[in-house]
Amino acid sequence: xxxxxxxxxxxxxxxxxxxxxxxxxxxxxxxxxxxxxxxxxxxxxxxxxxxxxxxxxxxxxxxxxxxxxxxxxxxxxxxxxxxxxxxxxxxxxxxxxxxxxxxxxxxxxxxxxxxxxxxxxxxxxxxxxxxxxxxxxxxxxxxxxxxxxxxxxxxxxxxxxxxxxxxxxxxxxxxxxxxxxxxxxxxxxxxxxxxxxxxxxxxxxxxxxxxxxxxxxxxxxxxxxxxxxxxxxxxxxxxxxxxxxxxxxxxxxxxxxxxxxxxxxxxxxxxxxxxxxxxxxxxxxxxxxx
Amino acid sequence: xxxxxxxxxxxxxxxxxxxxxxxxxxxxxxxxxxxxxxxxxxxxxxxxxxxxxxxxxxxxxxxxxxxxxxxxxxxxxxxxxxxxxxxxxxxxxxxxxxxxxxxxxxxxxxxxxxxxxxxxxxxxxxxxxxxxxxxxxxxxxxxxxxxxxxxxxxxxxxxxxxxxxxxxxxxxxxxxxxxxxxxxxxxxxxxxxxxxxxxxxxxxxxxxxxxxxxxxxxxxxxxxxxxxxxxxxxxxxxxxxxxxxxxxxxxxxxxxxxxxxxxxxxxxxxxxxxxxxxxxxxxxxxxxxxxxxxxxxxxxxxxxxxxxxxxxxxxxxxxxxxxxxxxxxxxxxxxxxxxxxxxxxxxxxxxx
Numbered sequence: 068x069x070x071x072x073x074x075x076x077x078x079x080x081x082x083x084x085x086x087x088x089x090x091x092x093x094x095x096x097x098x099x100x101x102x103x104x105x106x107x108x109x110x111x112x113x114x115x116x117x118x119x120x121x122x123x124x125x126x127x128x129x130x131x132x133x134x135x136x137x138x139x140x141x142x143x144x145x146x147x148x149x150x151x152x153x154x155x156x157x158x159x160x161x162x163x164x165x166x167x168x169x170x171x172x173x174x175x176x177x178x179x180x181x182x183x184x185x186x187x188x189x190x191x192x193x194x195x196x197x198x199x200x201x202x203x204x205x206x207x208x209x210x211x212x213x214x215x216x217x218x219x220x221x222x223x224x225x226x227x228x229x230x231x232x233x234x235x236x237x238x239x240x241x242x243x244x245x246x247x248x249x250x251x252x253x254x255x256x257x258x259x260x261x262x263x264x265x266x267x268x269x270x271x272x273x274x275x276x277x278x279x280x281x282x283x284x285x286x287x288x289x290x291x292x293x294x295x296x297x298x299x300x301x302x303x304x305x306x307x308x309x310x311x312x313x314x315x316x317x318x319x320x321x322x323x324x325x326x327x328x329x330x331x332x333x334x335x336x337x338x339x340x341x342x343x344x345x346x347x348x349x350x351x352x353x354x355x356x357x
Numbered sequence: 358x359x360x361x362x363x364x365x366x367x368x369x370x371x372x373x374x375x376x377x378x379x380x381x382x383x384x385x386x387x388x389x390x391x392x393x394x395x396x397x398x399x400x401x402x403x404x405x406x407x408x409x410x411x412x413x414x415x416x417x418x419x420x421x422x423x424x425x426x427x428x429x430x431x432x433x434x435x436x437x438x439x440x441x442x443x444x445x446x447x448x449x450x451x452x453x454x455x456x457x458x459x460x461x462x463x464x465x466x467x468x469x470x471x472x473x474x475x476x477x478x479x480x481x482x483x484x485x486x487x488x489x490x491x492x493x494x495x496x497x498x499x500x501x502x503x504x505x506x507x508x509x510x511x512x513x514x515x516x517x518x519x520x521x522x523x524x525x526x527x528x529x530x531x532x533x534x535x536x537x538x539x540x541x542x543x544x545x546x547x548x549x550x551x552x553x554x555x556x557x558x559x560x561x562x563x564x565x566x567x568x569x570x571x572x573x574x575x576x577x578x579x580x581x582x583x584x585x586x587x588x589x590x591x592x593x594x595x596x597x598x599x600x601x602x603x604x605x606x607x608x609x610x611x612x613x614x615x616x617x618x619x620x621x622x623x624x625x626x627x628x629x630x631x632x633x634x635x636x637x638x639x640x641x642x643x644x645x646x647x648x649x650x651x652x653x654x655x656x657x658x659x660x661x662x663x664x665x666x667x668x669x670x671x672x673x674x675x676x677x678x679x680x681x682x683x684x685x686x687x688x689x690x691x692x693x694x695x696x697x698x699x700x701x702x703x704x705x706x707x708x709x
Contacts, residue, residue, distance in 0.1 A: 247466035250426055255480045256453035265479075269470045284586065 094345025100338025108158040111151035119152045119305045120144065128321040138323040141313050146324060150331050152305035156294075157335065160217060162285035164224035169279050171225065172232025179233065179273065180240030181263055202227040205294060209296040219341065220225040220299050225287050228282065235278055239271035246270075273350040280343035284336035291332055307332050365399040365570050366537055367423065367456075372396050372432030373594070374415070374422045378642065390420040390641050394593035395432075397668075400537065405563065405570040407584030409577060411638055415593040416573045417461075420539045424456055425449060436537070454484055454533040463522035467514035473500075473525055474510040482530040489559070493619035499528040500619065503558070520551035524558070531562060539571045544579065556583060577620045581605050586674070589613045592649040593641055595668070599675035609677035611654045648679070656681060 107114070116136070123143035131138040137146040179190040197205070209223035245251060249266050257265075293299035294308030302309075307328040314325025374393035377386045392415045398407050406510055410416050421427045422674045423434055425441055430551040436452060444452075460466035467476055477496045481487045487495050493510075503524040514522055523543065530538060540559065544552040556579055562568060574580050580587055581601055588598040589612065597610040610616045634653045639645050645652050651661040660680055668676040671687035 247460045247462060248468040250421070251458065251460065251526070252468075252479065252483075253426055254424055254453060254456075255456045255483050255529070255533075256450040257479070257483050261483065264528055265471075266468055270468070 091341075091345055091348070093341035094348075097338045097340070097342030097345060100335060101342055102336055104154055104158055104338075107151055107154040111155055115151040117143070117145040117146055117148045120303075121148070121184050125262035128317055128324070130321065131323055137327045138321065140310065140321070140324040141317075146327050149305040150286070150307065150328050152332070153307040153310060153328060156217070156300055156304065156306045157290060157332075158288045160220050160224070160290040160299075161283050163221045164286040165279050165282050165292075167221060167225040168228030168282065169232050169275060172229035173236040173268070173271075173275055175229070176233035176236030176238075177235065177240050177263060177268060180237035181244060181259070181267065187237070190233060194233050197227050197230050200227070203289060206289060206293060207296065207298055210293055215293075215298055217300060220290055220293055223293070224286055225349070228286070231277060231289050232278060235274055236271055239274060239301055240267050243267050243270050273347075276350065277343060277347045280339065280346050283343075284339040287332065287335055287339075364402045365400040366437060366550060367400040367571075368433070368435040368438075369399070370397045370433040370435075372419070372422060372434060373430045374418050374427055375430040388642050391593050391644065392641055393422055393429075394641075396593070396595050397432075398588055398598060399570060400571055401585075402536070402569055403567065404585035405572050405583050407580035407587040408571060408573045408590060409575060409580050409587060410590035411575065413638055413641070414590045415641070416575075416590055417440065417541050419590070420458065420541045420571065420573050424453075424458055424539060426458070441643070450484075455535050456537045457522075457530040457533070457535040457539070459523075459527055459530050459538060459540040459543045460548050463519050463526055464514075464546075465560055466526050467522055469514055469641075472511055472513060473505075476514070476525060477528045477532060480529060484533065486533075495532070499532055502562075503528045518551075519547050520554060523547060523551075527558065527562070531566060531568070534566060535568070537569045537571070541573045541575070542575070543572075544574065545574065552579070559583065564696075577605075577616060589616065592638060592644055594678065596647065596650065596679070597675075597677040598668075599671075599677075600673065603673060603675055607675075609671060609675065609682045610679045611649075611656050611681070612650050613677075 083214070121144070123139065123145075126139040126143040127134060127141065129135055129139040129143070135145050135147065137150065140146055140149070175190050179187040205227050206223035209226060210219050213219040213222070244267060245267075246264075249262060252262055254268055279303075291298055291308030291311065294306040295312040297309075297312065299308055300306045310328040311325045311332070314321070314323075314328070317324055360524040372393055373391070373395055376390040376392060378388045378390060379385060380387045394415075396419060398406070408419070410414050418427060422429045425434075425444075425446075429442055432442070436456060439452070441449065441452070471479075474496055477499055478492050481492045481495060481514070487491075493495050496510065497507060500507060505521060505524055505528075509517070509521075509525075512524065517525065523546075527543075543559065544555050547555060559570070559572075560583060563570060570583075572580065572583055584601045586599065587601050587604045588595050589604075589610065590596065591612050597604065597608065597613045599609075604613065605617065608617055611632075615634050618630060618632040632655065636653050638651060639649065645662075647663050648654070648657070648661040648666050651657040654661065658680070664680075666678045666680045666683075669677045669682045670688050671682055671685050672687055
């Protein structure tokens with residue numbers, strides 16, 4: 068190429084560097100809550116003043132005070148201890164429910180969108196059927212049949228939870244597969260696996276991740292609901308839902324028993340919703356930072 | 358481009374691409390969109406064949422059909438004599454290195470989540486050619502050829518302007534040193550000031566890499582500049598094909614004449630006779646009977662409404678599908694019926 072080449076053109080400076088930035092107060096708040104929850108789940112057993120099994124009958128339903136910072140519940144269990152330990156249950160159940168749902172849903176949805184035809188029909192009709200039931204009812208049914216345990220709660224929540232990801236992934240793949248860069252990859256001789264994993268899924272990942280962040284507080288609430296109904300964690304396991312359940316019986320005499328786990332729940336759900344918003348904004352690749 | 362171009366690189370015979378239109382719950386076929394409806398031509402090694410026509414005439418569908426990105430409904434596509442239509446995608450893969458596509462929209466044709474290194478390196482990855490350091494050098498060499506800086510490697514498509522992105526797309530297309538490049542309106546999405554740069558880049562690449570182009574466009578001026586021969590498409594069919602100079606000097610088909618009369622001439626005293634076409638392009642779902650152009654044609658006769666004119670060979674490789682050209686015809690250039698998928702040429706469109 069000669070230097071008189073018309074090929075050489077002026078190249079401007081990069082418009083924007085990519086980076087994952089939380090830009091809002093809500094985003095930071097959400098991140099703070101998430102970090103706090105993870106730390107509590109990890110360190111809870113060391114932070115809590117009592118063992119979750121410990122009972123102190125003399126302190127039954129004692130109001131918050133020096134001995135029990137957040138008061139005591141039925142049989143004198145320490146509310147703070149149960150709230151701290153409950154974080155672990157909430158986090159573990161929500162995490163696995165979301166991960167299992169997302170993996171199953173994204174894979175089935177992407178395949179349905181990419182392959183089309185009978186696979187598409189089959190997967191999407193199953194989704195329609197599952198969505199026709201109220202999810203929590205189905206989860207109640209499953210846990211009451213299988214019995215209360217953490218694994219069963221995860222299974223029950225994932226059983227309907229994957230449908231949202233499947234619809235989303237399918238829709239994404241349907242629009243993305245017609246994009247010109249996908250055609251370009253096909254024109255270059257790219258196989259289906261490469262197109263699916265290098266071109267379709269990375270571009271569908273943003274919305275799926277956002278869905279997952281928003282599903283997370285939903286899963287925490289669902290676990291709490293099941294535990295509240297006695298269908299979640301096995302009896303005696305510290306869980307926010309179970310503690311609220313216990314507290315409702317003493318709402319008038321000892322409101323703190325339901326109040327503190329309820330606050331923990333509300334704060335967590337709110338934080339993760341804010342985090343979801345922030346993730347959605349941060350993942351938009353065209354967003355130019357100021 | 359001094360030596361005579363005679364060797365056909367791509368032979369297209371009576372290619373049809375029809376899309377069924379379905380409706381309702383049961384997906385009954387309600388009709389057929391005949392996007393490409395019986396097209397035959399050759400692309401000669403080393404030439405640039407321009408393909409022009411209005412939006413919706415089937416140009417882009419034809420380009421994609423030739424690369425089997427869209428499956429043809431009927432017809433034969435031969436690349437260096439090898440039939441492409443029967444091949445599986447797997448069998449097609451080694452041939453894909455040799456036939457490439459340049460896209461119209463430089464914003465849609467690059468994966469926004471891949472770096473330029475991965476985008477230009479993708480053909481190497483797909484065909485398992487160069488790895489690691491070697492691939493990096495190949496990518497750098499391509500960047501240099503395109504006039505892009507070395508540090509473009511680590512950047513993402515959205516960091517570039519339209520013209521730069523189109524260069525990245527072109528680099529990807531020519532990375533495997535293809536023989537045939539189908540350029541699907543490669544400049545129509547770009548600013549006018551960038552268009553000339555990209556056209557000159559394409560011309561230069563053709564010279565250096567001995568590329569053959571099928572250049573799809575609707576800008577007649579640029580097609581005239583870049584093309585050896587030009588084919589005019591209307592409603593899924595080629596209505597005229599000739600050497601570029603011949604076509605622009607002596608268009609024979611009324612549609613070509615109308616198109617050319619719409620090209621602005623930078624001379625205020627230029628006597629011009631604008632032929633204003635009436636109406637719109639008819640729907641390819643229900644094309645008019647006879648010659649598809651007759652509802653808009655200023656010369657339409659009774660015969661045009663009943664019969665579709667064949668492509669008449671007019672000498673020197675000039676062919677036109679119009680009864681007005683019949684008296685000058687030395688034969689028909691193409692068997693238009695379905696009975697002869699080979700489309701035996703009475704006279705090769707390559708001519709003299």
